[in-house]
Amino acid sequence: MDLELLIGIFPQVLLDGLILGFMYALIALGYTMVYGVLEFINFAHSEIFVVGAFVGVEILLTFKALGWIDLISPFLILLIVLLLGMLASGLLAVTVERIAYRPLRGAPRLIPLISAIGVSFFLQDAVRLFESIWRNAFNLVYPTMETLNFRFTITETIDVSVKSLVVIVASLLMLWGLHVLVNRTKIGKAIRAVAEDQATASLMGINVNRMISLTFLIGGAMGGAAGVLFGVQYSLINPYTGFIPGLKAFTAAVLGGIGNIPGAMLGGLVLGLLEAFAASYLSLLTGGAFGAEYKDIFAFSILILILIFRPKGLLGEVVRERA
């Protein structure tokens, strides 16, 4: 075994894992926030994420067609794309809640879950239909922006691209913003109150429906931002791209303790790092016997172990049974 190689790539793997982890964290927030207030899993969230990615690529392609992409600073373009992607995904999430979940609010908990799966299929194929008519394409590619692909070389094997830094900085800013919103503002307090107890919250003069819509808006916007960043980082998207990241992010939310916002962030990072390390190191450590294709098995085995010892997740608290 080549020890020098193993140590040499360590910082790069750490960086890969962090980027992936932040992406998972942003998506996981959508799952965990909705679970926090409604106690059901919004399986359509992976499609909310994909719609963000598609809105992003459409705007970028339009900019490219208009020739603006070389005129405006790429960071400004990215900011515009990010904001519009967040807006589109957020509004879509609110609409989905209004149409598919709110009429089922009183139903047994499995019913909105089924509804969510239905919405997920609907959105996948709606995106596919739209893109096949609009661009006659299945796979869409984020246009390359040279400035974002520039790499800072640190050592011979390690370098950081501008876009990786952008992904990390943008994720950190959003996670921090969400933290402030939920914990330091009146709106955040109202959301937390609704999560705690809807009936009492409404007695205290909180508009429960509006707070639930707001939760979907914020969660959807985070998902949309993750979609745009995913596209910028990995460049290729198709209508079914959301499934796997969505599943992983859901896992991350459970790992962190579902319903718990810092937990979702932590869970995302842990899962991203586990995956990156497994994919990069498994074949090196086992001499090729177990390759990168076993990364999910490895990562999920560790997850199971963690959950055996901490069934409520890393930061999860014991949920009180409601009387």
Place this chain on the structure above:
Amino acid sequence: MRHARFRFVLVALAALALVLPWGAETPAQSKGTIKIATQSPLSGGQAALGEGIKLGTQLAVDKLKGPLEKMGFKVELVPFDDQAKPDVGVANAANIIADKDILLVVGHLNSGVAIPSSEKYKESQLAMISPANTNPTVTDRNYLNVSRVCGRDDVQGSVGADFAKSKNYKSAYVIHDKTTYGQGVAEFFKADAEKKGIKVLGFEGTEEKSNFDPILTPIKAKNPDVIYFGGIYDQAAPFFKQAREKGIKAAFMGPDGMDSSDLTKIAGTAVKGMFYTSVAGPVSVYPAAKDFAKEYKDKFKKDPEPFAAQAYDAAAIGMKAIEVAAKAAGGKVPSREQVSVAVRKTKHTGLTGAVEFDDKGDPKKALYFVLQVASEDPAKWGENKEVKRLSIAAPPLKKS
């Protein structure tokens, strides 16, 4: 309300009753319908190639159905979408063998789909002629009804390794997509490369479609001369793109799964100049295919994708065989088995050269190409340079 609706249904039924017998009466002198099915991915990430197979066959049916029609048959094309998924292909195959009019299948694109689907066709000895499946198992099962007009991966892998050696690459890193086709050709490449003294630094399978970072990091550290991707362009293109963006300088190589303009559409400059082996050269290398390319473009408003000409040839061979079998059967619709037997005996000079089958269904001699991507512009995919062309006999069946 209800009454009105009922009456409407009655009227509609009456109208149908008037129309239907008329439709059925036109081919009154017809001795039956012969259907030719295609199976290829028409939706999803590989639809570009799959559609080429369908359209190539369609062109062949439209152009060459004359002799069969003269014998009094109606000839129809029925396209199926296998979505590049084995389960869908097999389900379609069950529908295909249930339709007694279907005498020939032109397909598939993916070996992993063709192999299980052809097990179904075999139940009724329905002839399948493959324009594109290169995995050795396709014909090594020695089924009477399964033939192909293209080369094989064991040969293609070693053609690739040969070429890598001739480019003086000292070390290689091999990635594959874990499908029957991709892993198969990657293993043949690896085995032959090692035999020729190229050091294989890693062999890795992945189903990942978007995030290749964790696989690329060790590759970058090991710094191979060449990366070989055994797989298909929709996965290889983002892989190559991310590899270049990560600063990996190795040369890129791949098998015929790279052969689609979508490769450059996705990966752009990253794949400019890369080499790939193929069992199907671009239409421009076949002198006989010039008219075909023009007609294809006029009719479908796009350039033929790779394998479209092979699909045309496969359909032509099949229709010739159906004609021979029908004559032998006394001018009646032949049985599926009779068609399968006739296919094997058919000698045909088509767009992509002369095809003659050996007794397991491989062409006795197949062409193999090494091609180089000429430009990052997907519209210029047809201009890819032919670097090398070899005519190699199919290896005989191994006795086990």
